[in-house]
Amino acid sequence: MSEDIGDRFQQETKYDPHSLGGHRLDWSERPEPFKEYLNATERVRLPDVDLSGYSKPLAECLFQRRSIRAYREGELTLNDLSFLIWATQGVTARYGDTLFRTAPSAGALYPVETYLYTRSVEGLKKGLWHYNVRSFELELIKEGELEHELAQAALMQPVVQKAQVVFLWTSVSERSKWKYSQRAYRYIYLDAGHICENLYLAATACGLGCCAIGAFFDDWLNRIIGVDGKTETIIYMATIGLPKKR
Numbered sequence: 001m002s003e004d005i006g007d008r009f010q011q012e013t014k015y016d017p018h019s020l021g022g023h024r025l026d027w028s029e030r031p032e033p034f035k036e037y038l039n040a041t042e043r044v045r046l047p048d049v050d051l052s053g054y055s056k057p058l059a060e061c062l063f064q065r066r067s068i069r070a071y072r073e074g075e076l077t078l079n080d081l082s083f084l085i086w087a088t089q090g091v092t093a094r095y096g097d098t099l100f101r102t103a104p105s106a107g108a109l110y111p112v113e114t115y116l117y118t119r120s121v122e123g124l125k126k127g128l129w130h131y132n133v134r135s136f137e138l139e140l141i142k143e144g145e146l147e148h149e150l151a152q153a154a155l156m157q158p159v160v161q162k163a164q165v166v167f168l169w170t171s172v173s174e175r176s177k178w179k180y181s182q183r184a185y186r187y188i189y190l191d192a193g194h195i196c197e198n199l200y201l202a203a204t205a206c207g208l209g210c211c212a213i214g215a216f217f218d219d220w221l222n223r224i225i226g227v228d229g230k231t232e233t234i235i236y237m238a239t240i241g242l243p244k245k246r
């Protein structure tokens with residue numbers, strides 16, 4: 001890591017009134033906005049979300065939100081998982097081809113993809129799934145036990161091994177760079193922050209524990225997920241678990 005790369009990035013991606021403008025979008029070059037695993041070994045349609053089941057007031061969720069790292073054994077319900085996924089990247093409106101989500105995204109370009117490792121969820125195989133935004137489905141891309149390897153790749157953090165579910169967020173940076181060039185990286189990380197905060201609040205609303213994870217060996221996780229680390233790369237993770245103390 002070069003010592004000043006962050007400082008240079010911050011300086012060189014500033015907008016200023018003299019340099020802005022003149023950039024035309026080439027719609028014929030627009031990157032594919034969705035990812036789909038057509039060869040997934042299994043597809044599971046997530047249950048429709050019954051919002052009336054999650055009625056804890058927002059102010060209480062904000063007040064109670066905490067990073068929780070101690071989880072007990074047990075299964076997460078598929079309804080709760082469906083709510084959590086919806087809260088992070090559920091579709092709430094459609095204008096033309098654009099599917100607007102529960103979390104905001106710079107330019108509505110949605111560069112973040114969601115993967116989930118399910119260690120213990122009612123009715124779901126243990127394994128790595130991709131969330132298909134358009135169909136509200138999970139696509140199984142790797143079946144089997146991965147919690148130990150995921151924890152190792154996350155600097156051996158026990159919270160990753162004990163979680164019922166691990167969210168893994170990657171970015172497909174081309175979706176944003178198409179419009180924002182190198183400044184896109186600022187927006188990608190901001191997008192991910194919004195997504196993770198939605199997850200924290202949704203987890204709090206259903207009495208679950210959540211912990212953001214930013215410490216990991218990037219390319220180890222990229223290999224587990226099966227992405228190249230360039231066109232698509234891991235940027236953020238979060239754990240979800242049944243909390244030891246309520």
Ligand SMILES: Cc1cc2nc3c(=O)[nH]c(=O)nc-3n(C[C@H](O)[C@H](O)[C@H](O)COP(=O)(O)O)c2cc1C
Pocket residue numbers: 065066067068069157159211212213214215
């Ligand atoms: C970008 C980011 C990365 C984080 N990475 C980790 C992590 O790798 N491991 C961990 O246990 N907590 C991680 N956290 C959680 C913070 O430690 C936690 O938010 C902080 O201690 C404040 O506590 P609170 O969330 O309970 O308010 C991360 C939080 C953020 C926002």
